[in-house]
Structures are given as structure tokens and as C-alpha cells.
Amino acid sequence: MTRQGDPHTDAPRVGQHHPGPPRFLSTGETTELAPRDPDPDASYAWRIVDAPPDSDATVGTEPVTQFTPDVPGRYLLGLDAPDGDHRLTVHAFAADYADVDVAGGSGTALRDRDADDTADRGYAAHRDREGAGRPRVRLDATVEGKDESGTRGGETDSTEVVVRATPTPNPESALDAEELAVTFVVDDRDVETAVATGRTNPRDAMRLTDDGRALRVDAEAVPDRLRVHAVAVARAPGADPRVSVADAVAVERTTAGAFDGDAFDEGAFGAGETRFETVRLNDPPSWASDATVYEVYVRTFSDAEGGEAFDALADRIPEIADLGVDTLWLTPVLEHDGKPHGYNITDFFDTAADLGDRDDYEALVETAHDHGMRVLFDFVANHTARDHEWFEDAYQNPASPYRDRYEWQDSGEPGTYFDWELIANLNHANLHVRRFLLDVIDEWAPLVDGFRCDMAWAVPDAFWRELRDRVKDIDREFLLMDETIPYIPDFHEGMFDVHFDATLYFQLRQIGRGAEPAKSVLDAIDQRAEIGFPDHAGFLQYIENHDETRYRVECGDAAAAAAGAATFVLPGVPMIYAGQEIGQRGRRDAIAWDHAREPVRERYRRLLDVRGAHPALGPDGDLERLDYHVASGDLGERPIAASGDVHPEDVVAFRRSDGNESLVVVLNFAPEPASVAVETTHADRDLVTGDSCVVVDGEGRERIRVDAVAVVREAV
Secondary structure (H helix, E strand, C coil), X not given: CCCCECCCCCCECCCCCCCCCCEEEECCCCEEECCCCXXXXXXXXXXXEEXXXXXXXXXXXXXXXXXXXXXXXXXXXXXXXXXXXXXXXXXXXXXXXXXXXHHHHCHHHHCCCCHHHHHHHHHHHHHHHCCCCCCEEEEEEXXXXXXXXXXXXXXXXXEEEEEEEEXXXXXXXXXXXXXXXXXXXXXXXXXXXXXXXXXXXXXXXXXXXXXXXXXXXEHHHCCCEEEEEEXXXXXXXXXXXXXXXXXXXXXXEXXXXXXXXXXXXXXXXXXXXXXXEEEECCCCCHHHHHCCEEXXXXXXXXXXXXXXXXXXXXXXXXXXXXXXXXXXXXXXXXXXXXXXXXXXXXXXXXXXXXXXXXXXXXXXXXXXXXXXXXXXXXXXXXXXXXXXXXXXXXXXXXXXCCHHXXXXXCCCCECCCCCCXXXXXXXXXXXXXXXXXXXXXXXXXXXXXEEEEECHHHCCHHHHHHXXXXXXXXXXXXXXXXXXXXCCHHHXXXXXXXXXXXXXXXXXXXXXXXXXXXXXXXXXXXXXXXXXXXXXXXXXXXCCXXXXXXXXXXXXXXXXXXXXXXXXXXXXXXXXXXXXXHCXXXXXXXXXXXXXXXXXXXXXXXXXXXXXXXXHHCCCCEEEECXXXXXXXXXXXXXXXXXXXXXXXXXXXXXXXXXXXXXXXXXXCCCCCEEEEECCCECCECCCCCCECEEECXXXXXXXXXXXXXXXXXXX
16 A cells, blocks of 8 residues: 555655665675565666765665675665655674674575575574674653753753663673763654755754763754664774664654543643654564463364354354463464465465455454454465466466566576475565565555564565554554564564564473573573663563474473473563463364363463563563572472482572562472572462462471472562
């Protein structure tokens, strides 16, 4: 769809084909350039408008091309499009790539990695990117008076907009926050709009504070929408700079009538008076902070006849909602090639006949909404099935008009990843493909609450940035979740809200197998910041899904109970794969509802209740390590290295806190209960079971008795 105006201000939208936000790159790192909302029959031309004096960088001649800065500095790229001439800022930083996998910073480069090598490395592949030492940054915008007596909030002569950066060193860095630099870039789109509508160029009106941590601009010089992006830069002595994932904020003009009554005091500001709203652009939706995802493998979830799966699933919505989950992720629901997983799509604009028709799907979504649940659509942007009409025409037909819409190998076979022989990779450099995928987004996004994006690593980052702006301009609370294994910090830079945490998944499997100590689960959480994810990034925490063997099959029931609990007591968004909550053993088999293990379901229900009642356990709660000691089950014994079925390395204890309360959490992956002393005072009631969990050993010392998980309040 082509938007006719800004959804927040009703101002005319300028620059429909503008390529998007500024880019922050390392020298030698490649990014994709593409016009947005493209007309496949139009002409587009790129050029370099300005570059550092020593640069020999070039830009391609195709509408979708790539750019690689060769020296540090600021580049200004031009795009000649049907709606005018656009500018894009690229800021490049020096890099020698020592111990850094630079390809991990670019979706365009990452998708060219060797698929077989990736498969061999599996979930541990993140280790190849350790050592980068990237800092982090957070941007916040406020509307303030220039002095303490000035009016705050409305647009007056004494009002200004302030964008502040808070840089944070890498946890493993020796640098202090004061030693970090910040690089700000005003969004080129907003400069273009301001100039086109007769306003002052916001870059000319901005002032950088002496400490380099904030930008200030008089309110009257702020255009209808002002977006500011920034990175933190760490320069250790003798080393090239390490650059953070960029953060971004928007300041938007609006009026009293644009808000609901709770947004601000209308008594203080008259209706229609100019106001400003500030938005942190890379934060996940507010509802994601306490979301719990429930994945449904749609074709085996319910025992249904052909064409009745949507209806059967809708019938089970009350039962799912009763468990306490609030977000439903449905594996693909579109017409497919007959493979039950549904990822080989033949028609991107219609539901699969074996599941039901479009009305049935919409009724399912409505039923979920009626029960307080949001719905995630599984969006496939990397490939089509070989049975798709495009491919059938293009295969072995060089003259086909669809030929350039796919990637091709020298053998004449389509490009694919791994051993997936029934799909064909789309060519995202083709404007028809991009137009097609944008139309798919417009078709399904209005019906649901978010996208789970399949194989996000295999699709160029420029496309994901466009998707984000496209859906967030309409609904800021629309969730975008990427399946990228291993996860990539840069995918939080104007692309995704929540990321599959395959690192945590892998570590929980290792612990369940006995290959790693339980305390290593905390290392998996720490790694998020260590490799550069900002604090506001969200993570999907899971122990199984439709691609993986059930955890209990591989690691046993006791470890499965602890691992499942870990996803609810560690900072992130927990996910249950349908059947996990009843002890299902088959990965994609029909759910054995009639043989549900009720104690397992009750344990998950209690975990959901505890997490919902205690925000300290959620994504925003702090996590801290605690000193703890594990004894055997015999309380008369002194601490030992190991005892029977309980080994000290089967157990981990830590603290979760949020300013309102502090909780002690103990996880036990062993098949027998453990007695754990923690180096802090705490209550005796387990919040999960509601029962006392404190026992006293032979020396009079209190210990927490834990089967799989115990959560107790820390004494103040």
C-alpha cells in the first residue's frame, strides 16, 4: 500500500521511496541499498554525493545494490527516484577485524555464509563472535524549558527538545562510561521533509552539548517528525573503535486532539495546541514485557478433519488461555506444497485448504483476541516452494519473466540453504520480489499482532528495516520477532524487537545432558550484553520447538522441569511449545491431549502465575549472581562434592530484583531434591508451590529444599 500521510500528524508524507534510516558501518562492511515501496517498472539510480577525501568507494548501478565504505568517515549517498532525489547518510568507523566476525553485523553479508559450515557449528556458532567488546547506548528525548521558569511541554519561545545518549561500556571492557564517545545522526528523511515543507533544516538548528552526550534544538525548529540515531564508540588505547548497535528516538508534533484523555492534562493545554510526543523507536512493544508465547504446530495441534483445523484450534483457545499464556504463535497458515510444516508456500495470499478458509482463520484470530491473547503470524520472506507458480514457470526457462525473481546456482538449480530441496531462494535484489513481499505484509499485518520472521538471517537487513517502519508507522505495538541462529545484535538496530535466544536453548540442553554446570545458564544471559545487544532488546526463551527434539526425550523429566522453569525465571520472554505443558514426547506428532500429565500442566500454570505476579522475574528485572552451597539430601552431612543423584553442578542460585522486591531463585536439574544454602537471608515460603521450602541442616543452617525450582523472597 502507498501511504498518503503521516499516521501521527496527518502531514503530507515526503519521500515514499527514501531508502530509510542512516547506517553505521565498519570499513569493509557491506550493507544493502534499496528504494522503499518500489515501483518495479520505475527507474532508480544511486550515486555517491559526498565521501571522505581518501575514499575510492563506489556504488552499483542497479536499483537494489550494495555499498561498502573503504575509509572511516561520513558518506552521503544519493538515490534518484520517481518521487525525487533522496539522501542517505552512512557513517563508517575504522576496523581491522581482529577477532571480530564482521559479517555478523550485516544481514546482507551474513546470508552469504556457508550453510554447511553453519549447520556444523549449530547453536554454538555465537562463540566465533566473542571478543568484539562492543559498548551499548540508549537514547531518550524530552521536551524541556530552557530554564527552570520556562514552560515545559508546549511549544513556547523557551522550550527545546533534548536528545540524550547514555553510553555503557561492554561488561568485559576496562573503559569507563566517561571514556566512550557518542556519534549522533539526524534522520535524512526528516531533513528532507522539513526542507520540502519550508521548515529550517533541523541539523542547522541543533546544538551538541559540551560533553557530547546530548543534542538540543529549539522547539520551533523541530519538524513534524524528528528522528535521531546514535551509536556509542569505545576507543581502547592502541585498538580500533568498537561501535554499539545504534539506538533511535523520534519527536513528533501532534495536537491535544490526537491523544486520548489520559495522555496529558488538557486543562493545562488547549485543544489543538501543538504538543510533542517522544518515542523510543527500538523498544519492544510495551505488552511484550510480560508476554508468554505459546507455539502451535497447526497441522497436528488438534485432531481435525481436512479444512477444520482453524475451527478445532479455536475450540481449544479457552484451554490455552486458562494456562495463562497470552501470545499465540502459529506456524505458517498459508497454502503450501503438502509438507506438514507449511514453510514451503505456494500462495502467499490465501490460507491453506487443509486448515480452513480465510474466514475461519480470521475467526480464530478473533477468538484468541476475545480471550486476551495476541496472535503472531509466521512470515516467510526468504523463499517459495518449488510448486509456486513463479518457480514452475522459471525453472529451466531462462526466458521466463520470473527467472530473475530467484537465485540460481551454476548447475541450473535454484539457490537453497542446507539440504532443503523443495524450496527456492527469492532474489531480494529484484524489485518485483520486494513489491510482492511488501504486499504480503500489507495483506496479513492488519489481522494479527506481530510477525515471527522465519530465517531472518537469510534476508537482507534493508528489507527488515523497511518492514519495521511499515508496520510500526501504523501500529507501534506490532511485535517483530526474528529467527536468527545464532542471534545477531545488529538485528536490533531498526529491525526486530525480540530475538530467538538459541544460545540459552543450547546451554540448557548442555546442562540437561550433564555436559555443562547449571551455573553456566547465567553465562548465557550475560553473553547478550557481552556481544553487544542493548539492554532494551527482548529475547525469546525456549527449551523446544517444532524443529527440535523434545527436551524430556533428550535430557529426562527432572532436567526438563528445571529447564522449563528457567525460561520463566530468567530475564526474557518465555515460550511453551504446544504439548510441552502436558509432557508430550513427539516433536510434531498429534498432541496427546487425552494422556496429559496434569502435574506438568499444573507446574507450568504455577510458573505463569508467579511470573505474572512478580515483575522482578520479567525482562526488566535485574539478575545478579549469589554465593550458594549445595549439600546432599541428608541434612546431617557436611557439604560434599557430590552425593548420589545430586551433584553441586546440577544446581544454580541467583537473585532477581526490580526495585520493589528481591527474589532468590534456585534451579535444580538433578533427579532428586537438593538442599541449597544461599548467602543471604530469605523467607521460607516457595512462591511457586506456596509451601515452606526451608529446612535446617545438622549444623543449624537454613537451606532451601528444591525439586526443580524454588522462588523465595529475599529479606529486606
